Amino acid sequence: MNSRIRSLAAVACAALVAGLGLAACTSNLNTGQSGSASGAGAVPADRQCAPQSGGQAPEVDRSGSVSIPKVTGAYGEKPTIAPGAGETPKGIIATTLTKGEGAPICPDDILTVNYAGVLWDGTPFDSSFDRAATATFSLNQVIPGWKWGLAGQRIGDRVELVIPAEFGYGDQSQGQIPAGSTLVFVVDIISAFDPSDTSALGSAKPTGETIPGIEVAGDLGKEPKITFTGDVAPEEKLVVLATGTGAKIKAGDTVYMHGVAASPSQAEGATTWPDQSISAPAEQYGLVDQTVGSRVLLVKVVQAPQMVGQSGPQSAVAPLIQVIVFDIIGAQSAAG
Incomplete structure (x- = not known):
């Protein structure tokens, strides 16, 4: 199925970064990972599925x-x-x-x-x-x-x-x-x-860390809101806003997350809350050694500053910056 799944997939990652150009997201298809899951979403044997409504x-x-x-x-x-x-x-x-x-x-x-x-x-x-x-x-x-x-x-x-x-x-x-x-x-x-189980997020401990020019509001376990309060330095950076109490994420793990993305240069952002989620290798966003339940703030520089103008004085084009808040709901180990 491989590419055929992907071709019709409404990948949640694509929804998260619509209009932001974050091409690095993956749905982790066909990675060879099949180990055990940790975090709130690791499903218990006696769970019950919520009934579907509306003739879906x-x-x-x-x-x-x-x-x-x-x-x-x-x-x-x-x-x-x-x-x-x-x-x-x-x-x-x-x-x-x-x-x-x-x-x-x-x-x-x-x-x-x-x-x-x-x-x-x-x-x-x-x-x-x-x-x-x-x-x-x-x-x-x-x-x-x-x-x-x-x-x-x-x-x-x-x-x-x-x-x-x-x-x-x-x-x-x-x-x-x-x-x-x-x-x-x-x-x-x-x-x-189960990506809908966000209970691991509520027990995280705020760190007080931040990145200048960015304000993240919202209760842990719920969708956060990103506000730009000033200029954001065009450098890639990750800070932990709240430390989860779950398992430590290891190299090779697949990490399951909710995400909210925004850019200072674009009017609209995107979110996976409340019904979607994304998955990615832990290394892809620097999440190795973070813990399940954590909220992290990531700044990515997608496009470096440029000078434009073929004749006469050139003008500077500001870098394209993406800001993403990830709430880590679980992880799956390739080791089993």
């Missing part, structure tokens, strides 16, 4: 009675998926091939999985098993057939998804996937993380 969720057939392509292979092994026979199904089908004993999957979770995907006729188009690298993504970043087919399953399940084009890529081709294709996936659900 399409019907998913989990009966196991529909004729779908045969799958061989055990959980954790690359599956063999036979071609489908007869007419393709009209709705999403999710059939549990191996039943896990972990927590239920909720519609906004971030999952780590292994998967293989084929067309209805059995033609393979993607497999994390072939890359020997798991995929980590938000269910808000994938095609509807994945979101609603996997929501309602459990950690440890091997599930077969049959996804009509209506809930896949519609009439748009995607690489090796022709327009109008019915897709078949086998997905091993390895772990889940």
Whole structure:
């Protein structure tokens, strides 16, 4: 699925930096990380998913009675998926091939999985098993057939998804996937993380640190507001506004965060609060050795000062500065 997930993904990171040009954000797909999660979002086995309202969720057939392509292979092994026979199904089908004993999957979770995907006729188009690298993504970043087919399953399940084009890529081709294709996936659900659980943020201890020209207001555990009170020095800097009491973040960890971004030179900023989140390697934003629950303030210089004017006196163009407040809601270790 790899690039195909990304091509239709409404990646929360992209929403955070809309108009700010922060190209360094990632959704951490296909990184090979599948270890244990720490922080508020590490889901308990007995949790309950909030009911969906407004008819948002399409019907998913989990009966196991529909004729779908045969799958061989055990959980954790690359599956063999036979071609489908007869007419393709009209709705999403999710059939549990191996039943896990972990927590239920909720519609906004971030999952780590292994998967293989084929067309209805059995033609393979993607497999994390072939890359020997798991995929980590938000269910808000994938095609509807994945979101609603996997929501309602459990950690440890091997599930077969049959996804009509209506809930896949519609009439748009995607690489090796022709327009109008019915897709078949086998997905091993390895772990889940709940980005809506921000309880780790409330116990953080304010440090009193700040950066001149920037004011960050708002209670811990809630969306902060960035105000510019003066000039911001064009130098990259990170300060901890509040120190969390959770686990220390290690090199190689994937960090889950809420974020608010703003720029002194632009009227509007962006935010992931309250329903989205972003994930990134700890090294990407200098978060190694920070702790889960912390609030950090980051200044990035996206564009250095420039001189413009081809003839006559040149004038200076101010640097483009981005200011981001990250609230760290959890981390996932690659070590397991």
